[in-house]
Amino acid sequence: MNFEWTDEQQAFRRKLVDFLAANLPEDWEEFSKHGPASPALTEFARGFCRKLAENGMLFPHWPKDIGGEGLGPWEQQILAEVMWEYGEPRGGQYMNVNWIGPTMLKYGTEAQKAKYLPQISAGEMLWCQGFSEPNSGSDLASLRTRAELEGDHYKVNGQKIWTSYAGLADTCFLLTRTSDDRKKGITILLVPMDTPGITVRQIPSLIGEGDIHEVFFDDVIVPVGQRFGEEGQAWEIIGYSLTNERLGIPRYHLAREALDRAVGILKANGEFTRETVKAEAARCAALCEAARTAIYAIVQKRVDGGTVGPESSSARYATVQAERAVSEFVVEYVPEALAGQSAFLQMHHQRGIVAGIASGAAEIQLNIIASDVLQLPREPR
Amino acid sequence: MLLSLSEDQTQILDFIDSLTRPYAAVPMHDVSFALTSDALDAELVEGGFLDVMAMEELGAVTAALVVEKLARLPFAVEAAASALVRPLLDPELPRPLCLVEEGSLRKPVRFLKPGATVVVVGEGSVRSFTAGEEHVRSAGDEVLYGYPVAFLTGVPAETRSHDVTSERLLTAWRGALAAEAAGLLAAALASVTTYVGERKQFGRPIATFQALRHRLAEIQVATNGVYWLALRAAMTGTAGDAALAALHAQEAAKRVGYDFHQFLGAMGMTLEHPLHLWTYRLKLLTAELGGRGAQAVAAADAIWGD
Numbered sequence: 001m002n003f004e005w006t007d008e009q010q011a012f013r014r015k016l017v018d019f020l021a022a023n024l025p026e027d028w029e030e031f032s033k034h035g036p037a038s039p040a041l042t043e044f045a046r047g048f049c050r051k052l053a054e055n056g057m058l059f060p061h062w063p064k065d066i067g068g069e070g071l072g073p074w075e076q077q078i079l080a081e082v083m084w085e086y087g088e089p090r091g092g093q094y095m096n097v098n099w100i101g102p103t104m105l106k107y108g109t110e111a112q113k114a115k116y117l118p119q120i121s122a123g124e125m126l127w128c129q130g131f132s133e134p135n136s137g138s139d140l141a142s143l144r145t146r147a148e149l150e151g152d153h154y155k156v157n158g159q160k161i162w163t164s165y166a167g168l169a170d171t172c173f174l175l176t177r178t179s180d181d182r183k184k185g186i187t188i189l190l191v192p193m194d195t196p197g198i199t200v201r202q203i204p205s206l207i208g209e210g211d212i213h214e215v216f217f218d219d220v221i222v223p224v225g226q227r228f229g230e231e232g233q234a235w236e237i238i239g240y241s242l243t244n245e246r247l248g249i250p251r252y253h254l255a256r257e258a259l260d261r262a263v264g265i266l267k268a269n270g271e272f273t274r275e276t277v278k279a280e281a282a283r284c285a286a287l288c289e290a291a292r293t294a295i296y297a298i299v300q301k302r303v304d305g306g307t308v309g310p311e312s313s314s315a316r317y318a319t320v321q322a323e324r325a326v327s328e329f330v331v332e333y334v335p336e337a338l339a340g341q342s343a344f345l346q347m348h349h350q351r352g353i354v355a356g357i358a359s360g361a362a363e364i365q366l367n368i369i370a371s372d373v374l375q376l377p378r379e380p381r
Numbered sequence: 382m383l384l385s386l387s388e389d390q391t392q393i394l395d396f397i398d399s400l401t402r403p404y405a406a407v408p409m410h411d412v413s414f415a416l417t418s419d420a421l422d423a424e425l426v427e428g429g430f431l432d433v434m435a436m437e438e439l440g441a442v443t444a445a446l447v448v449e450k451l452a453r454l455p456f457a458v459e460a461a462a463s464a465l466v467r468p469l470l471d472p473e474l475p476r477p478l479c480l481v482e483e484g485s486l487r488k489p490v491r492f493l494k495p496g497a498t499v500v501v502v503g504e505g506s507v508r509s510f511t512a513g514e515e516h517v518r519s520a521g522d523e524v525l526y527g528y529p530v531a532f533l534t535g536v537p538a539e540t541r542s543h544d545v546t547s548e549r550l551l552t553a554w555r556g557a558l559a560a561e562a563a564g565l566l567a568a569a570l571a572s573v574t575t576y577v578g579e580r581k582q583f584g585r586p587i588a589t590f591q592a593l594r595h596r597l598a599e600i601q602v603a604t605n606g607v608y609w610l611a612l613r614a615a616m617t618g619t620a621g622d623a624a625l626a627a628l629h630a631q632e633a634a635k636r637v638g639y640d641f642h643q644f645l646g647a648m649g650m651t652l653e654h655p656l657h658l659w660t661y662r663l664k665l666l667t668a669e670l671g672g673r674g675a676q677a678v679a680a681a682d683a684i685w686g687d
């Protein structure tokens with residue numbers, strides 16, 4: 001067992017950091033405050049991801065024959081840490097790395113892989129995730145957006161909400177209902193966002209511009225070839241996607257960086273002397289590091305070729321606790337940060353506060369831990 | 382980065398499993414506050430399980446794994462100090478090893494008895510002595526903790542000094558505390574999980590009530606965190622990692638004391654259910670080294686100090 005990065009892994013991290021130093025604009029910290037979904041950052045990310053791809057840094061952990069460098073899950077984690085720490089210059093394309101790419105690789109048809117993988121690995125595709133609906137959040141299996149098969153195409157009608165990146169995305173990874181058989185009646189369609197009948201409305205939010213949207217589908221025609229997986233296979237597929245998504249964003253890493261910066265500000269002002277403040281900071285650090293090690297244990301499982309199971313919810317919950325503690329620490333002891341005095345801490349706060357909601361509510365993670373990690377008998381329905 | 386267990390480590394844990402099988406359950410009709418077994422202790426010594434830290438291919442992480450594993454037993458074994466602290470002082474020091482902070486004689490000392498090695502950690506020195514009858518005051522029958530404890534009457538004038546800094550020793554002590562707490566938390570959690578899955582009220586297992594499920598799930602998250610932070614502290618040996626691990630352990634230990642017993646209802650107030658054998662060890666661990674506030678300040682100084 002070894003908790004230290006190898007020389008190669010350290011060199012890989014340095015290479016990424018150097019690349020960022022050379023390729024991010026000088027006012028990056030201020031710029032990235034807009035959030036990964038803002039039009040400005042999305043636009044920047046298109047060029048930036050292409051450059052990352054050209055330099056083998058977009059999918060370094062993928063096999064070489066599909067556009068990667070043949071590195072492993074640890075490098076994938078390092079990549080995620082560095083990018084998220086720097087305010088996610090890949091914009092919404094981080095989703096391609098975290099869950100869309102892996103899902104496409106595992107479940108896509110040869111034709112779909114041939115169509116999408118080259119664009120994904122070249123850094124040229126922005127997706128959005130059409131899962132949640134106004135009446136189907138945590139209870140995702142109750143979703144109602146309907147897809148009726150009519151000959152060689154589906155006709156889609158319904159509404160999605162909270163869809164990140166929808167305003168600028170090329171394609172939607174859309175969950176639709178094709179039969180009334182709850183989980184077994186859900187089907188995935190890959191829908192170009194410029195298809196007639198799709199309307200997107202942005203929802204102003206606490207977390208930065210452009211992040212969340214409503215998407216309306218009005219008699220939207222989708223060719224059968226755009227179905228992903230079989231009819232009714234969505235639940236199985238998104239189980240895989242969501243496990244990857246849950247672990248995808250290394251929030252513990254940015255939270256720890258934010259904590260260190262907050263402590264730095266307190267020290268510079270001679271205020272890091274009170275034991276109550278120190279103790280609070282240490283508690284935050286313990287939560288960040290506990291989350292980090294819980295995630296690393298899962299990365300190790302991937303390295304060893306194991307399947308990641310409900311422990312991903314446990315690690316995710318640990319991350320939510322870390323995010324929350326650090327956000328609260330900053331507000332309590334460095335309140336000026338959220339009044340425009342620290343672009344970095346403000347960026348962290350706006351990204352941190354969604355940790356317990358986006359990719360599934362924290363309480364849902366607790367339900368999963370109770371049933372599937374602790375194996376307690378399930379709640380009656 | 383490599384977080385999987387080596388073959389040697391897996392094998393050692395398997396050995397411990399088979400060796401401790403006779404001690405995995407509480408003897409029938411036993412209602413002690415603390416359970417100990419000289420035979421178990423002797424078997425562990427015999428098998429060299431408390432000496433793995435000094436073995437090159439095994440090291441401190443293996444020692445932490447051993448400590449964590451042994452803490453899961455309902456029997457209290459003096460393993461943490463022997464396996465993770467003694468190698469820094471002198472691997473031949475007689476057991477049990479009792480760690481005390483200079484100047485805190487009023488506190489109960491775990492495993493203290495005549496013949497034990499008492500290690501006194503002061504501001505700038507680490508000293509030890511073998512406890513004689515005169516150094517030990519029995520705590521009588523009033524002890525609620527899941528450890529055998531006694532009081533130290535004083536430190537003799539003649540002690541042996543050790544060539545190790547107090548900081549280094551405290552770091553090892555904190556790591557040992559975290560590894561032991563990880564095992565205690567895991568065992569207590571398993572015990573409570575079994576109970577609430579079987580106990581029915583309102584026509585259904587009480588484990589199906591979300592008020593319990595969520596708190597147990599949060600404890601699972603904390604237990605997992607303590608486990609990994611303890612292993613990381615053992616591996617890196619840094620003051621910061623050890624203090625964070627001990628802090629997280631004491632936070633978790635404090636948290637579970639109430640919840641676990643609460644979830645057992647009145648059964649959790651009896652000595653017939655073994656839960657207290659883990660939770661009342663955790664309780665005493667929350668008091669160690671000045672409590673979690675002291676660990677937190679130590680961690681902050683180690684991480685952000687100048």
Ligand SMILES: Cc1cc2nc3c(=O)[nH]c(=O)nc-3n(C[C@H](O)[C@H](O)[C@H](O)COP(=O)(O)OP(=O)(O)OC[C@H]3O[C@@H](n4cnc5c(N)ncnc54)[C@H](O)[C@@H]3O)c2cc1C
Nearest residue numbers: 129130131132137138162163164354357358359360361363
């Ligand atoms: C920033 C952000 C980005 C998002 N991006 C996307 C996206 O791109 N695509 C997409 O499809 N969705 C997206 N979402 C939506 C997200 O997946 C949902 O918000 C989430 O699943 C929770 O659903 P809800 O908001 O409807 O909350 P609800 O389901 O209404 O739940 C509200 C609260 O009730 C409690 N609760 C609910 N059910 C239970 C239960 N069974 N047990 C205990 N407590 C419960 C929890 O505390 C929960 O937080 C995003 C959300 C955010 C905040």
